[in-house]
Amino acid sequence: MSLALTLTLAAGCGTPPPPGGHRRSPSPAQSNDDWAIIQQKLIAQGQALLAGDEAGWMAPVDPGNAALVEHYRNLFRILRALQVTRWDPEFTMSIPPILAHGQAPNVHIDMWYCFANATCPAPTKETRYLHGPTPRFRMVVDFGLRVSSGGYLITAVKQPKGDHHAGRPLPWESADLTVATGDRVIVAAAPGQQERLPVAVAAAERAAAATDRYSTLLGAPRPPRYIVYLAGDREWRTWNGGSPGANYAGYAYSASSHQYEVVVRTSARNDLTALLRHEFGHVVTSHGTTRAGAEIYDVNQWLTEGIAEYIEAGGRPATAGPTIAAARQYLRASPRMRTLGLEPLPRNATATQVAAFYGISHLAVDCMARRFGERNLFAFFATVVRESQGPFPASERAYGQDWEDVQRACITDIYRAVGL
Ligand SMILES: [Zn+2]
Incomplete structure (x- = not known):
């Protein structure tokens, strides 16, 4: 199965209205200063992540919110295990959010990120609204003013309604993944699938050894690493919006033209190496290409599936x-x-x-x-x-x-x- 799940939606993101109740008009100057501070906190948080600095990553998170603290600690662990090489927020609001005491304004962000890709490029003007080489996802962060800590802190994080991806959550947004790494692969297991990890890493390494050579045959760049998520039936129904349904055992999806990732349903087939040869066949033959639109009507599906079957x-x-x-x-x-x-x-x-x-x-x-x-x-x-x-x-x-x-x-x- 090959699904390119990324849509290029150039959805503008206006400033949401502030919540009801008492409103005070903030001083515009102070608001702009506060907005700059909030942006800087999110930029610094990303830099801390790349540096492996967990304290820096947690610094802007409200320590009084135990669930939020756990969410961010899990995210740090998973993103580090996925060898994150970019985590750059882009602030998509055309005007700054209304900042006033007692309110937690929504901050809308497009987060540019890369896994296991040392040469992941910074987004450019040309790639911003296209299906470019750098993956991104949309998030909404609430910042509340916490007087005790002397500044704005993250008080909530949410998925937006609209996104570049056809479905959320993305697999790595699950808080409870267990991740294992091989030479050419990273395999992340959903809860209940952890005991499969050693077998899955070995199978993925065998599959990668068989599929890598097709990059040379195509004259295409080799995927830096193959990234695989092991889904139980529950995750299969929810990850990436539940694509592609009950009649499939796995799929490769496009986070960007240079980051194709694989999801397998562990209950569907026993021959994991063969299944991964097929899905890695999609990854290796698609890596480095834009296949935007293919998720809507893929006129070449006979050829992409035929070649994946041939590779398998x-x-x-x-x-x-x-x-x-x-x-x-x-x-x-x-x-x-x-x-x-x-x-x-x-x-x-x-x-x-x-x-x-x-x-x-x-x-x-x-x-x-x-x-x-x-x-x-x-x-x-x-x-x-x-x-x-x-x-x-x-x-x-x-x-x-x-x-x-x-x-x-x-x-x-x-x-x-x-x-x-
Ligand atoms: Zn396929």
């Missing part, structure tokens, strides 16, 4: 795989295929539809690999998916053949492969 199979043909029976059944019951590019799966696709789609897509990719070689197959993939050009120019360039001829030959091969 690691040289074994689709005819030896578990989806072949569903593919055969579908082909026998449907009008003859006219193009290799199947219609993208509907959101409510049944398990049988999904299996048939994966099986036929895998057969199509196998055909191209057999006829033109693996190197040319990946050149074709790079042109279609990474460069967003259609299969017609890609086929001319990578295979030296007209796409219509390639499709005709591969459709014949597919029917023959399933004995029809």
Whole structure:
């Protein structure tokens, strides 16, 4: 499964009205000073996080709020374990919040962040409203004035209604993850999944060793590390808004063009290494590309799933795989295929539809690999998916053949492969 869950919503964020009750008009000058102090506290908090300074990270948090203190302590532990390399707040309010004694104004922030990426770039004007290389998420922080501590402190933190992501919470926003690290992977387990961590790290390392080489084949940058979240059934239904539903065992999602992360549902499949080869196949072939819009209607889904199945199979043909029976059944019951590019799966696709789609897509990719070689197959993939050009120019360039001829030959091969 491949879901690019990030939407580019250029939603402006106005200043919210202050809560009801008594209002005092703050002195504008003082308000601006206070606003500058609040911004500086959040910037310093991020710098403390990157420096591993927990006391500095906790400094702006209201110590009288035990739940909030625990939330921030957990977040510090998880973000450090995920090897956070950027945590920069951008203040999205066009005018400063109203600051008055006795009130806790909402401060709206876009937080730019990176995990395990030493070269994570600072956001630029060009990438700000596009699906750029630096991930971000939106948060709302309340700052209340605490006279005892002599200044403004964080008194609440909330998820906003609108966000760049299709669904929240993001997996790492869960307060109770347990994180383990390998050479090429970071694996974070939801509660109840911790005992799987040693096996999962070993499986992820094996999968990474198998998938890393495709970066070279694509001429693409290698993902710095593969990041995996182990979800129980409860987290599967909530993380990233509950995508992609009950008929899937895992998915790769895009936090940015340079940070694809993987979620697996541990109850769905036993062969974790194979499942991770498939999802890492999505990560390695997508890393460094913008696939914005693909979550709405991915015209290349047959190719992205076919290539992920091909990578998962690691040289074994689709005819030896578990989806072949569903593919055969579908082909026998449907009008003859006219193009290799199947219609993208509907959101409510049944398990049988999904299996048939994966099986036929895998057969199509196998055909191209057999006829033109693996190197040319990946050149074709790079042109279609990474460069967003259609299969017609890609086929001319990578295979030296007209796409219509390639499709005709591969459709014949597919029917023959399933004995029809
Ligand atoms: Zn997939």
